[in-house]
Amino acid sequence: MGIVIKFLKNLIKKPFTRRYPKEKLKPYPKFAGRIHYFPDRCIGCRSCERYCPVGAVTFHEKGKIEFDMGLCIFCGMCRDVCPPTPKAIKMSNDFEFADAEKKIASKNIIES
């Protein structure tokens, strides 16, 4: 009998899963997603490149930095050590990295 009640209850319950991508997950506060780089704020100190624990940051010149999102572990260190106020690096809420072309997904230069 118990199992029948449970079955009937589950029939009218809302599903636990989300209908992604129609229904998107709201990232929690301080979520670290895709990196946004603001070249006009950058002072060219190279701290982001120096402190990245996985070597995902390649500094070309002031205003031109490459972030390899295939290597990035989203620790936020590059943002934390970026000296200008406001910072030249922001961790956005964007977590959707799926792409048909691996080249595009792993090499990302994002300028805001």
Ligand code: SF4
């Ligand atoms: S978030 Fe961390 S791993 Fe990703 S580029 Fe910045 S320092 Fe490197």
Ligand code: SF4
């Ligand atoms: S740490 Fe910030 S200011 Fe320094 S090079 Fe990187 S992005 Fe530019």
